[in-house]
Amino acid sequence: MQKKTAYSFPxxxxxxxxxFIQSDKDRNAASVVCKxxxxxxxxxxxxxxxxxxxxxxxxxxxxxxxxxxSIELKGKPHFADFxxxxxxxxxxxxxxxxxxAGAYPWLEEIRLKRMVVTDESLELVAKSFTNxxxxxLFSCEGFSTDGLAAIAAGCKNLRELDLRDSEVDDLxxxxxxxxxxxxxxxxxxxxxxLGSDDVSFSALERLVGRCPNLRRLLLNREVPLDKIAxxxxxxxxxxxxxxxxxxxxxxxxxxxxxxxAFCNCKELKSLSGFWDxxxxxxxxxxxxxxxxTSLNLSYAPIQNPxxxxxxxxxxxxxxxxxxxxxxxxxxxxLASSCKDLQELRVFPSDPFGEEPNVSLTEKGxxxxxxxxxxxxxxxxxxxxxxxxxxxxxxxxxxxxxxFRLCLLDPKIADYRTLQPLDVGFGAIVEHCKDLRxxxxxxxxxxxxxxxxxxxxxxxxMLSVAFAGESDLALHHVxxxxxxxxxxxxxxxxxxxKALLANAxxxxxxxxxxxxxxxxxxGACKMLGQKMPRLNIxxxxxxxxxxxxxxxxxVDKLYIYRSVAGPRFDMPPFVWTMDEDFASELS
Amino acid sequence: MExxxxxxxxxxLRLGLPGIDEPAVLSSVKNNKRPLxxxxxxxxxxxxxxxxxxxxxxxxxxxxxxxxxxxxxxxxAKKSESECGGIYVKVSMDGAPYLRKIDxxxxxGYPELLQVLENMFKFTIGEYxxxxxxxxxxxxxxxxxxxxxxxxxxxxxxxxxxxSCKRLRIMxxxxxxxxxxxxx
Numbered sequence: 082m083q084k085k086t087a088y089s090f091p092x093x094x095x096x097x098x099x100x101f102i103q104s105d106k107d108r109n110a111a112s113v114v115c116k117x118x119x120x121x122x123x124x125x126x127x128x129x130x131x132x133x134x135x136x137x138x139x140x141x142x143x144x145x146x147x148x149x150x151s152i153e154l155k156g157k158p159h160f161a162d163f164x165x166x167x168x169x170x171x172x173x174x175x176x177x178x179x180x181x182a183g184a185y186p187w188l189e190e191i192r193l194k195r196m197v198v199t200d201e202s203l204e205l206v207a208k209s210f211t212n213x214x215x216x217x218l219f220s221c222e223g224f225s226t227d228g229l230a231a232i233a234a235g236c237k238n239l240r241e242l243d244l245r246d247s248e249v250d251d252l253x254x255x256x257x258x259x260x261x262x263x264x265x266x267x268x269x270x271x272x273x274x275l276g277s278d279d280v281s282f283s284a285l286e287r288l289v290g291r292c293p294n295l296r297r298l299l300l301n302r303e304v305p306l307d308k309i310a311x312x313x314x315x316x317x318x319x320x321x322x323x324x325x326x327x328x329x330x331x332x333x334x335x336x337x338x339x340x341x342a343f344c345n346c347k348e349l350k351s352l353s354g355f356w357d358x359x360x361x362x363x364x365x366x367x368x369x370x371x372x373x374t375s376l377n378l379s380y381a382p383i384q385n386p387x388x389x390x391x392x393x394x395x396x397x398x399x400x401x402x403x404x405x406x407x408x409x410x411x412x413x414x415l416a417s418s419c420k421d422l423q424e425l426r427v428f429p430s431d432p433f434g435e436e437p438n439v440s441l442t443e444k445g446x447x448x449x450x451x452x453x454x455x456x457x458x459x460x461x462x463x464x465x466x467x468x469x470x471x472x473x474x475x476x477x478x479x480x481x482x483x484f485r486l487c488l489l490d491p492k493i494a495d496y497r498t499l500q501p502l503d504v505g506f507g508a509i510v511e512h513c514k515d516l517r518x519x520x521x522x523x524x525x526x527x528x529x530x531x532x533x534x535x536x537x538x539x540x541x542m543l544s545v546a547f548a549g550e551s552d553l554a555l556h557h558v559x560x561x562x563x564x565x566x567x568x569x570x571x572x573x574x575x576x577x578k579a580l581l582a583n584a585x586x587x588x589x590x591x592x593x594x595x596x597x598x599x600x601x602x603g604a605c606k607m608l609g610q611k612m613p614r615l616n617i618x619x620x621x622x623x624x625x626x627x628x629x630x631x632x633x634x635v636d637k638l639y640i641y642r643s644v645a646g647p648r649f650d651m652p653p654f655v656w657t658m659d660e661d662f663a664s665e666l667s
Numbered sequence: 668m669e670x671x672x673x674x675x676x677x678x679x680l681r682l683g684l685p686g687i688d689e690p691a692v693l694s695s696v697k698n699n700k701r702p703l704x705x706x707x708x709x710x711x712x713x714x715x716x717x718x719x720x721x722x723x724x725x726x727x728x729x730x731x732x733x734x735x736x737x738x739x740x741x742x743x744a745k746k747s748e749s750e751c752g753g754i755y756v757k758v759s760m761d762g763a764p765y766l767r768k769i770d771x772x773x774x775x776g777y778p779e780l781l782q783v784l785e786n787m788f789k790f791t792i793g794e795y796x797x798x799x800x801x802x803x804x805x806x807x808x809x810x811x812x813x814x815x816x817x818x819x820x821x822x823x824x825x826x827x828x829x830x831s832c833k834r835l836r837i838m839x840x841x842x843x844x845x846x847x848x849x850x851x
Contacts, residue, residue, distance in 0.1 A: 163733070572727075
């Protein structure tokens with residue numbers, strides 16, 4: 082055992098103290114105090130978060146933390162959401178599941194984001210982790226309902242199954258039948274991404290009926306409106322509910338059943354779904370509206386005045402997701418009705434249309450920023466913006482933690498002054514000292530990056546597109562943003578200089594993505610040779626990089642720190658730049 | 668000047684990679700929002716007018732940053748309103764790890780449909796005869812009809828087929844032969 086000094090505590094006491102330390106950051110800090118703390122801490126750590134599945138290997142994780150009960154893994158870069166990462170790139174979970182199967186038989190929670198999950202992996206999960214309680218597959222792909230059937234059949238202690246935004250091959254709705262009749266522990270089920278025409282509705286009804294602790298149920302689009310009432314009557318204890326398609330012919334019996342069903346859900350606080358919603362059926366939820374803290378209408382093609390009328394009935398809203406059908410007028414109503422609003426997301430109903438189809442401008446966002454003092458998180462798609470508006474928003478909301486503005490025309494200037502939007506975004510970073518996430522758009526010069534480098538000291542994630550004029554911009558960000566973890570850039574004139582000058586910074590970040598920029602192959606090679614703890618991955622579907630000149634720009638570049646070395650599961654269009662790169666290709 | 672060179676590079680038209688739906692063509696700047704000015708203004712005022720603007724706005728890969736399930740969801744709704752006729756069915760093939768979806772309304776008859784299936788899954792369908800089904804290949808195209816029965820593609824008139832077909836499955840081997848022998 083370790084040598085104990087007169088001043089040390091027995092291990093058991095330290096372990097007990099550590100059990101109160103939950104955050105990874107604090108645990109990591111405690112583990113480097115001294116060797117004995119490192120040892121004690123690693124044996125009693127129960128939760129691991131791996132932000133990049135290639136930053137470390139499963140073997141290394143298992144070696145350090147022998148008794149994990151909860152694991153979270155993330156795979157593909159964020160820009161994969163927008164089709165910038167070709168199929169086959171990677172992010173396979175099977176190697177992790179295989180290794181953990183033997184090492185963590187008591188694993189309770191698996192959370193995966195943007196990973197490739199096969200039926201084989203799911204079958205292995207079901208077989209190996211009999212105590213699994215939580216399975217979250219967030220934006221994953223590669224599996225079918227057969228894999229889900231294995232989970233349903235095998236995980237007797239499952240509480241939470243959440244498939245949000247995943248791409249699932251629907252082979253049969255009958256996977257729900259694989260939950261045994263004795264299974265009653267479901268608390269949260271999110272199948273909203275499933276497209277199957279035949280989600281066995283009777284199996285779903287029976288499942289819902291026999292799980293008294295079910296609190297969260299998000300259905301998929303295929304569940305018709307006239308089946309909802311029956312389902313809700315079996316689960317009046319729901320806190321969060323997502324409808325299926327919200328369109329049907331107006332029938333008084335269906336209508337009144339729905340009214341009654343929603344009325345009986347006394348604890349309902351969050352609603353979503355509403356695909357294809359028709360205004361006629363909106364009033365059925367009025368009884369719930371005053372209690373709603375979260376409302377997701379971002380799939381509902383409802384327009385004003387129905388939309389605004391609905392919103393005005395929800396004074397307790399904290400989280401609102403909606404299409405731009407809400408328009409400035411609706412946002413003004415939101416601003417005056419919903420004083421607890423913390424998060425607002427406004428999505429475009431016609432993202433590729435040339436002309437605006439709705440009257441949603443910067444004015445709506447200004448109104449909300451002015452009327453909602455608790456506003457912290459914004460995602461806003463619109464077609465015009467001004468520096469003045471951004472300055473006002475920044476002054477109104479110094480508490481912003483996330484600000485993502487997407488102007489549909491990527492290089493549009495301030496519509497009033499025709500200036501770049503540098504000053505506006507500069508105001509955002511200057512006033513919002515706790516800003517952790519920022520997405521820029523519009524016409525932007527190197528100036529805005531200077532502001533960001535100067536002020537955005539807590540910024541962790543920055544997304545940039547079609548902005549800046551020179552490497553100086555990138556240099557400002559890399560040298561100034563002390564807390565930067567993730568940087569993703571598309572279509573900007575950034576080249577080698579800033580990258581090479583700030584190479585060391587890249588080791589302090591999780592990852593850097595650059596696509597359609599001006600980083601040369603030569604610079605990538607140099608980084609690869611000089612920085613062994615970074616994986617420099619060049620992606621190019623046109624052919625191997627060595628067939629081009631050193632000065633040619635690479636198409637896509639993904640750089641991430643790793644203690645696991647280069648990966649070996651790359652598809653033919655990804656190359657790792659390391660010392661061996663040159664010799665590998667001969 | 669280095670700045671303008673870098674700028675030119677950024678605005679240079681880039682063709683999309685094979686396999687990606689839309690070419691990555693830089694969109695034209697909306698002319699009614701900005702005047703043409705070449706001189707520097709204020710700080711580093713940059714004219715954005717020096718790129719060649721394509722006549723109409725093409726879609727840029729990755730922009731606007733809207734996730735595909737949102738785009739798909741909404742487009743499906745729009746389609747069903749305006750078109751009211753797209754008949755989308757899933758197509759699977761025994762042994763292939765992926766599913767596809769096709770719109771039966773697009774095809775005029777069986778020969779066209781079978782051609783598309785052959786191209787999609789890279790295989791050949793045999794010769795069809797009413798009596799013996801598909802001969803000359805290991806694969807047979809089948810479909811599930813409204814009653815849940817599995818039928819051989821081609822046994823009923825085309826119009827009846829497209830209204831009753833729920834999904835397609837390209838069966839392989841003995842299972843396939845079983846269907847054709849039993850007939851309809």
